[in-house]
Amino acid sequence: MRPSSRATRKEPDITQPEFWRWKEYTWKSENGLAPDAVLTGGIDVGSVSSQAVVLADRQLYAFANLRTGADSSESSVRAMNAALDGTGLKLADIRYVVGSGYGRVNVPFAHKTITEITCHARGVNYLNPAVRTILDMGGQDFKANRCDAQGKVTQFLMNDKCAAGTGRSIEVIAQLIGIPITEVGPLSMTVETDPAPISSTCVIFAKSEVIDLLRRGWSKPEVLAAYFGALARRVSALIQRLGVAKEFAISGGIAKNIGVVTRIERELGVKAVSLGGTDPQIAGAIGAALLAHGLFAQSRSR
Amino acid sequence: MLTVGLDVGAESIKAVVLGDSGIAGYAVLEGQFELRKTCEEALSLALGRANASASDVSGLLSTGVGNKEAGYGDRAVTEVVADARGAVWLCPGARTAIDVGSEQARAIRCDGTGKVVSYGKNDKCAAGVGAFVEAMARALEIRIEDVGKLSLQSDRDISLDSNCVVFAETEVVSLIHARTSKADITRAIGDSIARRISSMVHRLGVEEQVIFFGGVAKNIGVVERLKHHLGKSIVVPEEPQIVTALGAALIARDQKGT
Known part of the structure; x- marks a missing residue:
């Protein structure tokens, strides 16, 4: 039977640390800025995180990766301000901005909005042009995309109805077992052999199952391995419906979780290629800024 | 004749004692850390309310997602079958x-x-x-x-x-x-x-x-x-939680041929 969810029904303990919370951060290029450089911006306002990227002549110049607040318009402004902070640049210096992601219609300074599907493919293509299959693993959805050599999407499938397999579900489990979100992946790799995956699909039921496994004496690494095993299976099923063409890459926040990435690779029998060391979570915003560059050039030539 | 239906649910355990003139007693208990023990408690509570004892019971059927884990798997009926039987008995x-x-x-x-x-x-x-x-x-x-x-x-x-x-x-x-x-x-x-x-x-x-x-x-x-x-x-129904257990008790009675 499905184990009791009784233990999850306790009142939330507000004194408990926020294990799900990941660190917001910004990055700036150390290279100087050419005086005639064309600056374009990309904003990817996701359901959980928001990224702002500034490109100078199509080269990564600055970016910020923050948590999305209750107001997506405000979150986009905050992200762009964070990216510009310390660069000496103002928003007015950015010639063209493309907004993307779940909250893209609420980016007040965007010249145009483009879906995150298009932007992720474009961004991943920029980071590694050999990629033809992209798994974008976000906070509240995951998408499988096939793209061509130019980074144009040829096919895609997505899940956005159910939290199973999303970043949000990993936050829920991290919080439940009290391990910081950045450590759950590595910790799951410390088991010698993976136990059978968690049997519940629904995150709510999986929480009960996890509590029951812990009560039976399973270690936290074992539980995480079982959880990520189930997650990898679910996500891989979506990719397999499209078929995996090489090279295969994972973008989005979960691409930083070694426990999930390794198990997806195992499930698919394909290694995920590197995106050159750039944070895979900003691929969408990079794509948006690249598209912004193209749109700006177009508007100039008219 | 007395028969008993026991519904071991994900959250609560329901026991219904069925006599010749209908429901003689029932119990609904929460808790399942000690599943078997809670089931036994529910059974004795329902029997007590029916002024009966375990020796008076001529048939017991269990149902519910946890009936096997509670150790009643050998005398079981599926939830769907019990649901239908209990529902139509209550509301023809x-x-x-x-x-x-x-x-x-x-x-x-x-x-x-x-x-x-x-x-x-x-x-x-x-x-x-x-x-x-x-x-x-x-x-x-x-x-x-x-x-x-x-x-x-x-x-x-x-x-x-x-x-x-x-x-x-x-x-x-x-x-x-x-x-x-x-x-x-x-x-x-x-x-x-x-x-x-x-x-x-x-x-x-x-x-x-x-x-x-x-x-x-x-x-x-x-x-x-x-x-x-x-x-x-x-x-x-007046007590919406016990219909499945009631159905199990009815089927237990059917099986005894009355």
Whole structure:
């Protein structure tokens, strides 16, 4: 039977640390800025995180990766301000901005909005042009995309109805077992052999199952391995419906979780290629800024 | 003759003692850390209320998601079969039985003898079962018993767009921040679960009379919204949680040949 969810029904303990919370951060290029450089911006306002990227002549110049607040318009402004902070640049210096992601219609300074599907493919293509299959693993959805050599999407499938397999579900489990979100992946790799995956699909039921496994004496690494095993299976099923063409890459926040990435690779029998060391979570915003560059050039030539 | 039905659910354990003139006693107990022990307690409580003892029982059948783990797996009947039998016994005109518990929802078309004609169920997703209402009550910081009553104070149609409990939690928090009244939110919660139950029932085809039971049927808000979405009247038994256990007790009696 499905184990009791009784233990999850306790009142939330507000004194408990926020294990799900990941660190917001910004990055700036150390290279100087050419005086005639064309600056374009990309904003990817996701359901959980928001990224702002500034490109100078199509080269990564600055970016910020923050948590999305209750107001997506405000979150986009905050992200762009964070990216510009310390660069000496103002928003007015950015010639063209493309907004993307779940909250893209609420980016007040965007010249145009483009879906995150298009932007992720474009961004991943920029980071590694050999990629033809992209798994974008976000906070509240995951998408499988096939793209061509130019980074144009040829096919895609997505899940956005159910939290199973999303970043949000990993936050829920991290919080439940009290391990910081950045450590759950590595910790799951410390088991010698993976136990059978968690049997519940629904995150709510999986929480009960996890509590029951812990009560039976399973270690936290074992539980995480079982959880990520189930997650990898679910996500891989979506990719397999499209078929995996090489090279295969994972973008989005979960691409930083070694426990999930390794198990997806195992499930698919394909290694995920590197995106050159750039944070895979900003691929969408990079794509948006690249598209912004193209749109700006177009508007100039008219 | 006395027979007993024991329904070991995901959240609560129900025991019904059936005598010659109907239900002689019943018990509903929460808790399952010691499943077997709670079952035994429920059984002795129900027998006590029927002024009977274990030696008077000529047949026992168990059902529910936990009956095997509790050690009653050798004398078992499926929930769907028990649902139909109990529903038609309580309400002889019932042809559509809807049972929504904490982790499973079932819709059953049945005939006049209480046999299953066809059925559908959801046990994969917490949206559309009692766990959804519990999670929402927690987000709203109100008691689960109050969700239904509170929802009746609202006549405003706001909808929850999320199909997933995890996402709906976030949505409810945003509604609270936007100062939507708790009454309006509870109405949206009842409507959301009723819509999911209704689509499960519609896949089978709705034949009157409709009877609705299981723990979620205690939520008057869900009942009202379900009436709306099905466009039919709905019978809710006085004690909606014991119908499946009652069905098991009835089948136990059938098997004894009376």
